[in-house]
Amino acid sequence: MSKNARDTFKQLPHKTIERLSQYRRALLICLNNNKEHIFSHEIAKIQHITPVQVRRDLMLIGYSGTLRRGYNIRELIDVIAEIIDSDQGINVAIVGMGNLGRAMINYFSGKRHKLSIVAGFDTNPDKIGQLVKGVTCYDALNMKEVIQNENIEIGIITVPVIQTTATAKQLVDAGIKGILNYTPKPVEVPENVYLEEYDMITTLEKVAFYVKMENELKDELAKK
Amino acid sequence: MSKNARDTFKQLPHKTIERLSQYRRALLICLNNNKEHIFSHEIAKIQHITPVQVRRDLMLIGYSGTLRRGYNIRELIDVIAEIIDSDQGINVAIVGMGNLGRAMINYFSGKRHKLSIVAGFDTNPDKIGQLVKGVTCYDALNMKEVIQNENIEIGIITVPVIQTTATAKQLVDAGIKGILNYTPKPVEVPENVYLEEYDMITTLEKVAFYVKMENELKDELAKK
DNA sequence: ATAGTTTTGTTAAATTTTTCACAAATAGTT
DNA sequence: AACTATTTGTGAAAAATTTAACAAAACTAT
Incomplete structure (x- = not known):
């Protein structure tokens, strides 16, 4: 990998790093479905995010897909590995x-x-x-x-x-x-x-908080 | 709790919700140390964040501390419970x-x-x-x-x-x-x-990524 | 061919989140 | 009583992150 490429990766947003790992996880699952390409909106659906987010992340790592065909799954897995994996392990x-x-x-x-x-x-x-x-x-x-x-x-x-x-x-x-x-x-x-x-x-309490909010919202609507 | 208060809490940033749960966790531990008050910078230290962040979060939930004495631990625990816990459980x-x-x-x-x-x-x-x-x-x-x-x-x-x-x-x-x-x-x-x-x-891969970055940074410095 | 549709890549805008900077207050000290 | 050192609370600025918007390209159908 070139020095410049590495320097770019060092500045990737933290959130992007997390998502790259998740993209790879999703892509590895897709590999089995004998599909060669995947669209940004397909990845997005799996990860519960927007397609733009996916495209932006991939833009940041400098990987390009094919218009109207999407991203090559195999290739993308390799590119992500190149960034987040360590050569020696x-x-x-x-x-x-x-x-x-x-x-x-x-x-x-x-x-x-x-x-x-x-x-x-x-x-x-x-x-x-x-x-x-x-x-x-x-x-x-x-x-x-x-x-x-x-x-x-x-x-x-x-x-x-x-x-x-x-x-x-x-x-x-x-x-x-x-x-x-x-x-x-x-x-x-x-x-x-x-x-x-x-x-x-913490995570469980967060879920509980939003469930509680939803409950209260429903209660209020019911009163009216 | 008043309706207005509840409406305010509904709009709390997601990140604040997570931190409130963490503050409570930290405060519960502090309860044992027979200390009545705690400063924003003490909470911040424990959570690896800045004191301003703590103060801002507490501001958002409308809890006030005492100047030069900090926040009342017992009180703050109760206020946080009021927000994130559900009355009925x-x-x-x-x-x-x-x-x-x-x-x-x-x-x-x-x-x-x-x-x-x-x-x-x-x-x-x-x-x-x-x-x-x-x-x-x-x-x-x-x-x-x-x-x-x-x-x-x-x-x-x-x-x-x-x-x-x-x-x-x-x-x-x-x-x-x-x-x-x-x-x-x-x-x-x-x-x-x-x-x-x-x-x-995903989390482990994130840690690995930043360890790898640190390693590469050190390698480069060593070469010079 | 041409028109219509879909998808990428990206600039710019919007939103969210964090930090800065500082006034106001108060406890302790001299 | 005056002075000093700290700490809170917060408006404003900055930084980080996400979303909107759209041109350009490429496939499909006619």
Whole structure:
């Protein structure tokens, strides 16, 4: 890839990055339907967004479709991969092999070539040494060693909330470069570590809020 | 609550709604630290945002703090509850009692008064009838009946991806009002159903992208 | 051929979201 | 009582994101 191209990609809007990943996911599903091309409005429908949004995103990454035929699915998948995947691949570890950690491993297993979950960690002796879909669960005490030996760059935190802060610290100390925190306790990391946090309760409460709004709207209309 | 207040809340930015839920989460944790007040910059630090953002959000909901003393934690929690919680409470069902479904139940258990997971569904006979943290797992065949009897308004989809579409249809047919889809397959719902989708791979790929960018930046600097 | 339709690519406008900048207030200090 | 350091609340500006609008191209049907 040329240096200029890379520089362009660095400035892609955050939202576009997220959608590119989603486009690829949708495109991979479409691959099976022995269709060669796809229209912006088809992608948009799947993702619940507008066709313009899709076209703008693809414009930003410099990919062009064919007039009246749309985008070549295979090609577009490759172009997206070129942008969001790392050439050498990136290794990921799950810290916390409870329900959520195992869910992530199962869910992710073999889905992406360039992004692999290569290790799990836990403190529970019953779990240490076990395999989940080919992923070994290591003792959390050996985190630093394993992370460095296995060249792990991203850590996903799925421990009980009480252990969140300590886990984040361990990961940072081990030289991790990105953290995805699924516990409801926000963590602090040095600014050279990329951090993404997600709390399922927040999302659920958001859904509940809009359901509540809809209910109240209906109640008011009923009164009149 | 007055009608005008409600109308104001309806127009709150989506992002503000999400943050309110997060503020409450942070405030609930702070309650234990026998501190009565909290400053905007303290909340901001926890949430990795700016103090202005916090103040603006609180301004939008019409809550005022005290100059030089900040916001009353207890009060603020109540004000936020007034906005995002539903008076009568909202019942939630988990469809798919695999690792992810069980993780959600464990994780959520007893955390919110006004939002309760009251049922789980699965098709696996081994799981049907089981209890997870007090939540009964019902046969997915009885979904409509249970949802209507238990007055369930929100469904969380945590089934294997192959069952996603059918599950969403079942929920919609049962009269659900909000769906939170955790599978990587987007669903279609009528427009009177509020839909939120979340794919863990998308988030992980986003983290990977920014880690990759950081790596490349470092490589370039090293060359010079 | 020609007309009609559909789709892309993109500039410009609109909207949403965040940040700046600063007045007003207040607690603590001298 | 005066001074200093902080903090809130908010109008205005800036930045980010989405949408509108439409020219240009290409396929279809006549």
